[in-house]
Amino acid sequence: MITQGIRTPGPTTATSAVLATPPAAPADAAAYFAARLAFHTDVADVHAALAAGAADFVVVDSRSTGAWDQGHVPGAVHLPTARIPQDAAGVLDPAVPVVVYCWGPGCDGATRAALALARxxxxxxxxxxxxxxxxxxGYEVATWQGTERRPADPLTAPVGAEDCGC
Incomplete structure (x- = not known):
């Protein structure tokens, strides 16, 4: 049923796949999302913090040397996941929180690196x-040849705005 442009469930509406498992209770949802934010950050927040001169965390690129050479976050520390047990103490201050990244959402490399560092x-x-x-x-990357920036992908970044407003 549609009332004033707002879709509301009618009396015979079947439960959708979305709600086949009901949402968590608000208190449980709040605890989950607060915990999730304790474990994750996103590229926009990291970029904004670095651009503002934040020094309260260090960024670690956990990829291989070849991947690092293709381009990395400017100012990041290169610490491949396999080298974390041997090299972390020599390049990271245990008092400074770490933000780790790898290739992208289809890769668990950053998760493995985060686990190794947490351990x-x-x-x-x-x-x-x-x-x-x-x-x-559209953020700048550093390479052995200098820095480069590609145009932002309009499917992942706001067009004509500094941020997405979230």
């Missing part, structure tokens, strides 16, 4: 989207 006692967040979304949102 060593580091406070860590995973940057959702990885370098893929960093690049797709």
């Amino acid at each position: 060593l006692g580091y406070r860590v967040k995973e940057m959702l989207g990885g370098i893929e979304y960093w690049i797709r949102e």
